[in-house]
Amino acid sequence: MTDRVLVAGAGPVGLTMAMELARYGVPVRVIDKIAGPSDTSRAVAIWPRTLELLDRSGVAGDLVKAGNHVVAANIFSGNSRVGQIKLDGITSPFPFALMAPQYETEGVLRRHLKAHGIEPQFSTELADIAQDKDGVTATLRAGDGTETAERFDWLVACDGSHSVVRHRLGLEFEGDTLGLDWTQGDFHLTGMPIPSSELAIFWHPEGALMFFPMAADRYRIITSLGPSSDVEPVPLDLDAFQKVIDRRGPGGITLTDTVWTSAFRINERQVGSYRSGRIFLAGDAAHVHSPAGGQGMNTGMQDAINLAWKLALVARGISAAPVLLDSYDAERRPVGAEVIQESGRLTKAATLENHALQDVRNFVAHLVLGLAPAQHAIAGMITEVAIGYPQSPLNGPSDGGTAAAVGARVPPAVDEAPYGGADSPRFSLHGTGEGAASLLSQFPALLEPQLRAAKAAGRLTLVRPDGYLAMSAPTEDWQAVANYLAGYAAPTGIAPPPA
Template identity: 65%
Template sequence: MTDRVLIVGAGPVGLTMALELARYGVQVRIIDKIPDAEHTSRAVAVWPRTLELLDRSGAAADLIPLGNKVTVANLLSGGRRVAALSLDQVPSPYPFVLMVPQYDTESVLRRHLAAHGATPDLGTELLAFEQDADGVSARLRGSDGTESTERFAFLVACDGAHSVVRHRLGLDFKGDTMGLDWTQGDFHLSGYPFPSSQMSIFCHEDGPMLFFPMGPDRARIITSLGPTTGKPAVPLDQDAFQKVLDVRGPGGITLTGTVWISAFHINERQVDTYRRGRAFLAGDAAHIHSPAGGQGMNTGMQDAMNLAWKLALVTRGIADAPALLDSYDPERRPVGAQVIAASGRMTRMATLANPILEHLRDVAVHLLLGLAPVQRAMTGLMAEVSIGYLHSPLNGPSRGDAPAGSRVRPVVGEVPFGAGDTPLFAACGGAGAAELASRFPQLVTARRCPSDGEPLLSLVRPDGYLAAEVQDADWQALVPYLHQIGAER
């Protein structure tokens, strides 16, 4: 049996998966039928939780200087600002959304992947695969047309909304297509009425216009084209975009150059399961939704972060618990459903055309977002720092204030959870932490954590979520939990 993992798709999700596995010492082969790396902007928003997780490999530090930090999200209607969400209070070392072209994100990920001895095989296509009890046999066609059959322990589909793997598995991609066509573009411009640290949604009866500033004179702009015709949507060129902007925007903005334009339909779809045997789905292969919140790429990259450490423990022979890999679907599929629902609500709210409903929306949003608890809830959802796995089958006992499955907030200056070349659980506490690390050296590393009150022992997963928490003196209560994952020394 091989311990290699085949990753199909070399976009940001596949590259994240490959990087996480490679740095954990797992052999990977990452392929993509596209013969060249992506050169268009595509996804541009990288949210705080994604940056926290990228910090473990060092990629966040390289990515941040390439982007524009946005700390405020404005909602405007009828020429006036209805509400503003501030991200600078998000409880994260990265209290901003980073606006950076997808090609830069991919470039950073490829560079870090190469440092671990792996590079994507571009122009290589998955033709077919078969699973058995011991692995996956994949038939591949290389860029030179040569076909071969190779053996892998697992297969991860990161091959997008038209996933070949999903199709071969026979999984339904259930959902609907929204009734509007959309266009988007990256433009150089002048006259944007806010600092480049503020993004904006301009609501208009003809359709919304979304601005994601990528710098002082560049922005991603998204707007609707009208009811879908059932034919492929046609993007607006710069002159046509300018005319729509003059009507729907705040006035005074001039487009001075076009970097990239496209058009699209909005689909809201998700598979019923993210796993079928030894094949897993991540990113757009598993879920697609409105780009209104800019969270599609982030959700997919976090799928990869969730799965990679589990695959690493299994392929390296450190863990053999079926529950470890079984937990991927019940943890990540509800997150995908939540993002689909939230982005869909945002899109429908922004596209209201009835003047009475528009007025009610504006009043409600103004009142609700003026409340601090609502602000915290909204920014936590956007930043994805409120995502957790409270109903995960991996959750152990929890006797502190935070329930098992909660995100553990990173601390500036401390080594991130899950950093290094082995996916270790971190036992944070006193003497109990050292005892656990001694008994499970392949699974647990100890961190001494000072306590102002009753000393607790927190067991943190490699992806930075709380696995279990007990009193430090009761550390032996976590021994059965760790036995379910891997053996003692």
């Protein structure tokens, strides 16, 4: 066995997983049953928190060059604006949403993966799995039908919503299919009255219409078709889309060319556990939800980033603490559940059928979006910078002496190296003093070699490789940080970090 981890699926989540593991020095193989890279547009939005996390590997810089920057989201009813959510008010090196076709995002990820010497192995299907206490046996089926059984230490299932791994494990994909049909497409157009730096949602009495600007003249357009029937939904063609836009949109828009179309029903489903022994599920294999809000791909990529540094610490023998791998499900499943709930709410609001309720919705939304605290909360949710792990078993002690609570995102500073950005997943320690310096020499495998500038006078602040607050303590209480890190240090690592 040469590769320690098998990643099944080379979509955006599998590629993110493989790239993170590869840059952290873990031998990894990523396979996909399709013959070559996908060329479909699919998910278009990459939110600021995902960009922050992809900045740790250098991917964000290339993505940012490949997409359109969106700084506000508008909701309209006819020609009157119900409200606007400003995305550029958040504290982030990336105060905008990036709009790019999914094949571009995957292309950038593949290039970075290749820079670490790894390329996806296409035409290779994961046909079956078996696991025991020491590893996973994967049956791999090549394009010509030949099968081989290979051993890996761990398997990460990034094999999408129809995940064969989930089926083989017998895990339920609990949830519902909503009763509305939808269609979407990428079109070239003229006459859009809203700047291409802003996305627009139209709440029309007949249904929703959304415009995501991918370039000044290219938009992702999504619209509801009506109640589902026994017949699978089919995408509208350009003429039919144009008619819907004329009825539901602001007027004056002309579609000139179709790039891609599809039709879909919304599934809201989540698996009951993201881990089964040595097998982890990430991305659409673990959760699917409404594309309203565009959080699906982002949530999956953040699953991968959450798991990768933990798996790398364990795979490289730096830590043997079981709590590390256990925390993946504990942290990411609640995030997935919240995304399902919030995107479902957005979809229901956009597709209300009762006209009186539509008026109430418009009035309440106008009122709420005019309030600064509501703006802040909604922008935090959409941009995903509000995601945190307040109940994480990895959270260490805090006496409340820092602005952020344990488990919360620590906003990356523009003038500092990103957290977790090097070739080994290390925690970052902010602070000063002899105690802090001695921690660096006690825990060289777990801590970055240099102290970072103190976040608050007289305090030590320990930040995880994925940029969430692990713990904080007064400078003189550096032993508390030592106790926390000792919980992870191999080979003692059975004990969880102190509560």
